[in-house]
Amino acid sequence: MALLSLTPFLSLAVFGLLAIPAGFLHFGKSKLGLAPFVCILGLAIALVSTVWLGFTSLSPVSFGGFQVDLFTLFFSGVLLIVAIFVTIASLQYMHEDPNKGPFFGLLLLSTLGMIVLAASMDLILLYVGWELMSIPTYALTAFRKRDPNSNEAAMKFFVLSALSSALIVYAISLVFGVTGSTGLTAIASSLSTAGPDFRPFGVLAIVLFIVGFGVKMAVVPFHMWIPDAFEGAPVTIGAFLAAGAKMAAFAAAFRVFIVGISAFNVDFYSTFAIVAVVTMSVGNVAALMQKSFTRLLAYSSIAQAGYILMALATPFTTTNVPLGLAGGLFHVLNYAILKTAAFVAAAAVATKLSVTDLESFNGLSRRMPQTSLSIAVIFLGLAGVPPLNGFFSKVMLFTGSIYSPYSWGGYLALTALINSGFSMSYYGWVIKRMYFDEPGDQSRIPEPRVYMAVLWAATILIFAIGLYPDPWIRLVQNAAAALVASRGL
């Protein structure tokens, strides 16, 4: 019975391996091949089993360092939604590409790595998940191998990402040296009694973890690769990196810091608060100066990472589940939907106009009305306008920060809100371009149906979560409670 809870993982692994040979099979004259359908089937089985498990298995199932609890299932659900959106959009985006088998196979395997990250209660498993997630994404970023931009992006991404992996391994080895264990619960109990001699090593390990995860989470000052990678990679892979890989890194950070390190008597909360403030401010200010749509999305995603980091800056007691942590998970969900949809919209524009500089968005509402409407909704959601989904997660995050026992909690929330207000200037600027400016070319552009399907699905989700947030709030509260409970104290 417990093995049933492995269904999402097994489905991704099996179909991921099947997708690569399936790329060689075609129905009749269709160029599409079998690979994308194998991919969608694998993701669908994984998502359905995740949702089913979420409703039925109330107690966590643990296989040593591998734990399937509500936190795992929550992240698995979010990441699978992202992967499904990315796959469907790639049907159109990769339509002409001959190498569909590897593309969709790598996509599935990388998704598997991400949800393994969310499930890992052991640092070695966490590292395996981390690499399983990262290595396919290097190949995916460089997928347009004749395109120099794609290669440059992949190279930059690879070098920094490899560095981050190395730092994480170093941090793991330090933690092992101090505690003699790689299991997070064992680390927690060992750290809570660690003597003063071990303290410097513990602190160094924390710093290395922050930097290592920080590269993938794109926190300032480790964010430099993000705009280049998002711009050079195939646009749908940009979505996968921005919404998938980044959120998976947050899942890893939540596990390691909340379960493992929070027992250690070190104030990493203030560090995260400072990093959060710097990240959101730099992201928002830099986004205002961008001339390309994908770069703007990249900086806005940096700013959003700053908001989610606030969840790691809210300390908690064992008795109550902090609102900020639940808000952080809620923002992970909302951000993932919004960001994937934003990149899919960018892909829709890019396939039709072949450029994504902001100039080409002038008067887009007359040329691509459905795309423009969904971009407007997505951007208002990212800015946190009610009744869209981004609003409630921000409210929970910021309120959680005000609850913080630290005296800086209120100032952190105020800074975040001012940032949130400021971010409207570039989101509004793009909406202004789409709706108020005159297009250079008046011709109506046919809007690809596949992208529109994804965009409408996302728009409906954005409104549904925003108008009736209650079930979602309960979901994230339970997921946060599961995370806190997995400390086993």
Add this chain to the structure above:
Amino acid sequence: MIGLLSIAIFLPAVLAAPTFLLGRKNPKMAKILGVGTTVIVFAISIVILVVFQYGQAGFQLSESIPWAASFGLNYKVGIDGISLPLLMIATFLSLLSAAGSWDQITFRHAEYYALFLIFETGIIGVFTSLNLILFYLFWEIVLIPMFFFIGIWGGPRRKYASLKFLIFTYSGSAVMLFGFLALYAWTGTSAYPGGPSFDYDVLAARIPNLALPLQLAVAITTFVGFAVKLPIFPLHTWLPDAHVEAPAPVSVLLAGLLLKMGGYGLIRYNLLLFPKAVSVLWPYFTTIGLITMIYGASVALVAKDIKRMIALTSVNHMGYVLLGAFTATVAGVSGAVFQMFSHGLAVGMLFLMSGYIHEHTGTRNIDELKGLRGKMPQTVSLLFLVSMAAMAVPGFANFISEYLVIQGALSVSYLFAIAIVAPALTVGYFLWMLRRVAMTPPVGPKNELHLHSILILVAFLVPLLIFGVYPPPVLGSVIAPTVEKWVGPIVGLGAR
């Protein structure tokens, strides 16, 4: 069980969808559905007027449904004597502005009326919601249609004006939201049984126990949000741009309703929630109000564009609301509420009229409008009447409200006698405008408004005159009981 208020709030938003879908192919259909919905909503508000129990102070027609109970959010609406006058002008001005749009909006009708109805949902929601997050939600819903109104249907500098409007007001609301969230967190600790809440009545009961520095922090941050909307002197610069660039019916909504959101917020969510903080802050807030009044009037004096002049009248007149509210006297607060009611009508009429004049003469420059009497004699007579209302000539509701505000201010301190400069300046710029536009030799040929346009304009004047001559129905039996209930204890705290 869905009550009257919920129907009034959500009917426009629900009908926005058919208006957009049916109106895309057939602009006439969009107009009929758009104006028709505002008529129905106005009819509902008349029913509310009948059902409302006069002379009572508490919230009436309340509805409460759990919305996201896991986070202390409830869908909670209700009205009292402070919200009823504003609810009435919201539905009334929406109706008149939609009717005025019939001629003045000439393209993209389906989008216009759909956004218009969403705006109406937002504005009615702001005046009726009794939960802080619900209030914020409606507050922001108002913002988005307005951004599009100015940006798509506006004048030559519409892009600049719309973005400036959006950034100013959205940043203001972000600061305000901090106040709300802080209030939730600080009154949600274990010291307050019942768990954290965003409900207005729960918070009102808890705030007296909150430490004064925390009260001050919330009072100041929410003040910033409301003050941007009101607007107050240093934060007002979005207003002349937005009002001048917006199409005339939208300027009616902006000046008549959007600014009232700021005034309503100041009274409901600042003055009445934080009596202790107000007893510390009132000298600063009233001084800002005084400066805003005099500044707005002085700048209006030199405006060349008649629409810009009218826009600055709003700065001038909304300063009274700030001054009156934070004198924390029964007279001052009642005057502030009544001022919002009467100013909404007067300035709405002025804006709509400026739109008609622009449409018929092709200019809004006051100097070029010389001899308008020859072209539009009936309009000029109406311009005289509405200018008298805006100047607060006795007989118009504006006189009563401004009188009450200044009376309230004087009862607090003789220094407020300086406030009398503002009405004097107001009379000055209106008379000078009339001198140039109306009292010059008539220039032909005659090009008068249609009868229906004249009737729309007259509709603004009727309540102004009725309640100017006989204010008790609004002032005595609606506003006063509520204000006495809330402000009475504040006076007892020794605000002065």
